[in-house]
Amino acid sequence: MTVFISYSHRDRDFVSSLAKMLVHARHNIWIDQWELNAGDSIIGKVQEAVGEADALLVVLSQASVASEWCQKELRTALVRELDEKRVLVIPCLIEDCDIPVFLKEKLYVDFRDNKGEAFELLDRSLSKVSNPAQSRIETKDFHTDWSVDWGDFDGEPVFEWLYVDHGPSIPYSVVTRIRLIVEDLDLLEFREMAKSGTHIRFGCDCLKKFLEEDKDGELRIKIEDENEIYETLPFVCPDGRNATIFWGVRRLGEDNGMSTLFSVDNLIRMSIQHSERVLREP
Incomplete structure (x- = not known):
């Protein structure tokens, strides 16, 4: 089960740290900074990864909300969520920003205050699709x-x-x-x-x-x-x-x-x- 992380590169440091913690908790993580090599088709690789992921973490910040690239990744996952009822979309809020209207009905993981409690909630939420047993x-x-x-x-x-x-x-x-x-x-x-x-x-x-x-x-x-x-x-x-x-x-x-x-x-x-x-x- 792959967890795809959608984020703005301005939040690269936070996402890299989060990804390492999730790997330590035995989740399989896909982020571009780990998976893409020189010469790869960025659009093709990302679309393939989003299409095959079982969960999409949407890192919400002022930069990501304004990113058209992040919006495309999110729309692709939401369409799959509605059509297939399989992919799990989890918003992760890391700073005050305007939450997209199509995510407002979802419970988000709030990393703005207690990061330890936020990670526990995220880890527990991912167990729905990441427990092999x-x-x-x-x-x-x-x-x-x-x-x-x-x-x-x-x-x-x-x-x-x-x-x-x-x-x-x-x-x-x-x-x-x-x-x-x-x-x-x-x-x-x-x-x-x-x-x-x-x-x-x-x-x-x-x-x-x-x-x-x-x-x-x-x-x-x-x-x-x-x-x-x-x-x-x-x-x-x-x-x-x-x-x-x-x-x-x-x-x-x-x-x-x-x-x-x-x-x-x-x-x-x-x-x-x-x-x-x-x-x-x-």
Whole structure:
């Protein structure tokens, strides 16, 4: 997940300091002073970055408000926010200025006074799109809330993904659970992976291989009653470690007397995409 910072170069020192703090807090930041090289197309690179960003920080100052360049970046992001309902636009006020009318309805981060509290609010607000371990997947008729947890169980490293499908248009919820137990992963190494943040990428790589091995489409199932559908399978991780995968699906809520066609593979694929977008380098 990339956070694009739109700012006036007159505010370069503040933005450089803010960007370094955000990187330290494990956010992927795109600012022109870090990403552009001699000979690059400035317009092309910036438009591409704004188009792919998941969040846009608008640094508001007298200089940026007067900048036509900043206004173009902001308009591009706002159009995406309205059309796709995905990009997050966060105004950051660093000095007294006239806030653009299309930003006045948004809660802004105020860096004019207590910069520590302001950064905490910004960091917390970005977690909506920058947490690789949980998210909400929006669809037309319902949405999926999911998260991944990890730890050791009986001396073995375990990952567990939990998905809950629900929405106002369906009278029931569907809970999906996937558990990966890696027998050949030393606990000390596992804890070091978790400390460095590489554990989620390892889990994603395992899930991708699990999807690739589903040649017969067994992860696309028909749910006919309230009983859990589950399967436990031996598995070899991409790096050759032996493991076991358990997956189970259960329908909760109102019984409408009808079967439910359900795609576990789509859930896995969408959660992988989110995690990899957050973890990718800007």
